Amino acid sequence: MPFMKGVAPIRRTLKYLEAGRLILKDQIKIFTVNYNVIGKHHAGTKDFVFWYLPQIQYKNPHVQIATLKNLTPTPFIRCFYETGDQMIIDVDSKSKEEIYEHLIQVVGKTKGVLKAEAIAKEKTDNPANFGALCDRHCICEILGQVPCPATCPVPKIWRGKYKFQKVED
């Protein structure tokens, strides 16, 4: 870890940033954390901001993340949606892990959604792919491959129907 100076420099490693698990839903544009600098019931939120905020911002580069300090007696997290709705999450006396897990459950994208997005991204990324969301729908459209059996039938010797069942034509 080069230039690893300061408190907990592991937060500044690429591996740590990439390991972020909270990917906010697309509709969330602003994510604010309100907490006080002093106060035992604010300690969990303070730790949450210290450890997890860089990860959250790394995984959500288009979300404005703001920390508002010393405004209210109890800590809370407020998410502002594109539609104008707001989600307020009370994090009084919660530990940083509890807050993180709760956020993943409530405002994070589910594993299913993330998997689908990853697959869609992969399919559009590689031009050599063929299939559902790609340019070429079937392998028969690719140069050098066997033409589509719909247009020119495949030789009978290659077909399992004739090879294994010894069907006479």
Add this chain to the structure above:
Amino acid sequence: MSLPCVTKTFMLLGHCVPCLKHGASKFKVKRLELDNNLLMYFPKHEFVYAHDPEKLCKTGDIAIIELLPEKLTRLITHKVKEVVYKFGDVTDPLTGKKVIVGRYRENIDAVNKVYGEREKAFRYEKAPPRGWQEDKKDFTHVETHIKYHESGKDDPYAV
């Protein structure tokens, strides 16, 4: 990593700063920018002008501003959607009660009653809305500067 342009971002959380334009408020938007070499996030302040015909926002308020479908002028690109935290008059969204930093106003009042209230003490319910001392004692609505010499000219905003 470069941040997307502020003037094109749909929704922002801004801190109101003094602005002399009519029908508009200036907002300071603080966003975190990643330094690629240190891999650390640093705050970056940008200014956005937002359309505010009723002047809902006063200096110090924190508000949500939304992108206008079409720019009003070359500089006014957003409009004030909602004032989230009013300066000096913060409402806790969880309980709906008025707060002052780490205490509820009603708690402070209860303690004061036990100790004995002063006659000249500031009373939030009876105080007029913010702005009645503007240009007399409150100069937060304009950008003031320090006067280093007497030029003879009358400059009310030179502190």
